[in-house]
Amino acid sequence: MGCCNKRQDGKQKRWNHVLAGWSAALLFIVGTEAGHPDINSWEPSDAEYWGQGAVSQAPFPVPEMNAGDLTRENFDYLVREGRAFVVRDLAENCSHPMKSWSCSYFQHDTEFSKVEVKREYMNDSSLPSFVRLGELGKTKSSSLSSSPFYLGIKEAIYQSPEDLAADPLSSVTWSRKVLEKVQSHTIVPPFMDPENSEILNSTPEFWFSAGSKGGGAKAHVDTHTESTMSLQLSGRKRWRLAPIARRAVPHVMKLYTDGKIYERTEQMHWNILADVFLRPGDALFFGPGFIHQTDAEPGECAASVTWQFNVPLPTKLWQSFLPRFRWTPDLEHTWPILRELLFAHKRQGATAELLDLDGDGKANASERKQVLSLWTELERRAQGPEGASKLLRSADITAVEDQDLSGLPPKLQRAVRRWERDALLKDEALYAATQGRDEL
Numbered sequence: 001m002g003c004c005n006k007r008q009d010g011k012q013k014r015w016n017h018v019l020a021g022w023s024a025a026l027l028f029i030v031g032t033e034a035g036h037p038d039i040n041s042w043e044p045s046d047a048e049y050w051g052q053g054a055v056s057q058a059p060f061p062v063p064e065m066n067a068g069d070l071t072r073e074n075f076d077y078l079v080r081e082g083r084a085f086v087v088r089d090l091a092e093n094c095s096h097p098m099k100s101w102s103c104s105y106f107q108h109d110t111e112f113s114k115v116e117v118k119r120e121y122m123n124d125s126s127l128p129s130f131v132r133l134g135e136l137g138k139t140k141s142s143s144l145s146s147s148p149f150y151l152g153i154k155e156a157i158y159q160s161p162e163d164l165a166a167d168p169l170s171s172v173t174w175s176r177k178v179l180e181k182v183q184s185h186t187i188v189p190p191f192m193d194p195e196n197s198e199i200l201n202s203t204p205e206f207w208f209s210a211g212s213k214g215g216g217a218k219a220h221v222d223t224h225t226e227s228t229m230s231l232q233l234s235g236r237k238r239w240r241l242a243p244i245a246r247r248a249v250p251h252v253m254k255l256y257t258d259g260k261i262y263e264r265t266e267q268m269h270w271n272i273l274a275d276v277f278l279r280p281g282d283a284l285f286f287g288p289g290f291i292h293q294t295d296a297e298p299g300e301c302a303a304s305v306t307w308q309f310n311v312p313l314p315t316k317l318w319q320s321f322l323p324r325f326r327w328t329p330d331l332e333h334t335w336p337i338l339r340e341l342l343f344a345h346k347r348q349g350a351t352a353e354l355l356d357l358d359g360d361g362k363a364n365a366s367e368r369k370q371v372l373s374l375w376t377e378l379e380r381r382a383q384g385p386e387g388a389s390k391l392l393r394s395a396d397i398t399a400v401e402d403q404d405l406s407g408l409p410p411k412l413q414r415a416v417r418r419w420e421r422d423a424l425l426k427d428e429a430l431y432a433a434t435q436g437r438d439e440l
């Protein structure tokens with residue numbers, strides 16, 4: 001803008017000021033919540049949060065510590081902040097009962113050797129293929145595969161033997177008996193709240209890769225709302241982790257199903273944390289809503305077990321990144337949890353943590369108002385883009401996956417695609433505009 005507009009600008013500014021004053025007064029009188037904090041400046045930059053002001057550019061470090069040095073207080077702090085961090089030698093240090101569960105153990109144990117594992121990432125058209133653990137790495141398809149193998153033993157809690165037999169994605173060998181064996185070898189590490197015992201026992205899953213190609217999970221975000229613990233049992237594995245991207249506007253389609261990020265320009269800049277390399281006995285922890293991709297070291301059989309846990313809740317992570325948590329459809333299961341916590345009539349625990357902006361241990365009236373009005377505005381905008389058709393609004397669509405799209409009426413399909421396309425463009429523009437700021 002040329003300098004000749006300066007006077008005009010000044011005048012305009014004063015007017016804006018007066019108008020802002022008036023509208024603030026008006027809001028006060030009417031008592032609406034419309035005076036919400038600025039959404040675009042709510043979230044910290046990557047350097048502020050992941051670099052903690054000490055590292056200004058990606059890759060931001062992933063903290064590492066030894067299991068013996070970790071206190072409950074430090075652990076809970078890291079978990080509330082939703083940090084990714086590595087605990088070295090957990091199995092050895094905590095005398096973990098799964099310490100001896102190497103690949104060879106799974107291949108030769110009388111019970112586990114008969115259990116089937118499912119090869120991931122088969123084409124939609126073909127039925128998934130299963131291999132018995134006793135055969136892992138011995139059959140040609142399992143040794144040449146770069147797909148990992150999955151043992152969803154937690155399914156034994158949710159599915160009867162008949163259900164498991166009928167479900168093409170599960171195996172009847174994922175039995176109660178095997179689950180009980182896993183549970184009897186599960187411990188809550190001493191630095192973790194013992195309240196997590198029940199959830200650890202109900203969420204175990206094992207991952208294997210057996211071949212000359214290594215192999216692992218494509219970049220994705222889990223839809224569950226809990227934090228994750230992964231213990232490397234055998235072999236070495238690289239983990240690539242990152243928080244999801246900042247969102248300019250709400251999205252309507254899931255963005256982080258397996259490998260979907262590779263189709264977007266986001267793939268060029270998502271990987272902002274340092275790579276993590278786990279050795280047998282090391283554990284990795286990370287908060288909900290993290291993008292993660294794994295690659296086992298080729299030529300060696302790798303085995304790992306992952307669990308979810310939810311004490312403490314990742315309240316600082318949620319609070320800091322409320323806009324992206326609310327506007328990323330993959331995280332739809334987090335929304336009701338946040339609503340319940342935010343609008344609970346109690347003033348302690350996770351509710352207070354979510355509302356306490358300056359970290360002084362309590363939430364005062366102004367902090368409450370800021371967080372609640374931000375959330376209300378995020379929810380309002382998530383109803384649909386400006387000028388969205390009645391059809392779209394009345395359909396109440398929130399988290400569409402690619403394969404669900406064809407099931408929608410054509411008009412709605414077009415509206416959803418348009419919403420999503422515009423949202424992606426706006427995200428890219430926001431990324432371009434904030435890149436300098438994000439790097440301090």
Ligand SMILES: *[C@@H]1O[C@H](CO)[C@@H](O)[C@H](O)[C@H]1NC(C)=O
Nearest residue numbers: 120121122123124125126147
């Ligand atoms: C899936 O299909 C494509 C082409 O149709 C093929 O190139 C690819 O190897 C298949 N993937 C698997 C895991 O079989």
Ligand SMILES: *[C@@H]1O[C@H](CO)[C@@H](O)[C@H](O)[C@H]1NC(C)=O
Nearest residue numbers: 356357358363364365366367
């Ligand atoms: C409430 O907390 C904020 C920090 O988030 C602080 O700036 C403000 O002064 C506090 N207000 C009162 C009334 O204590």
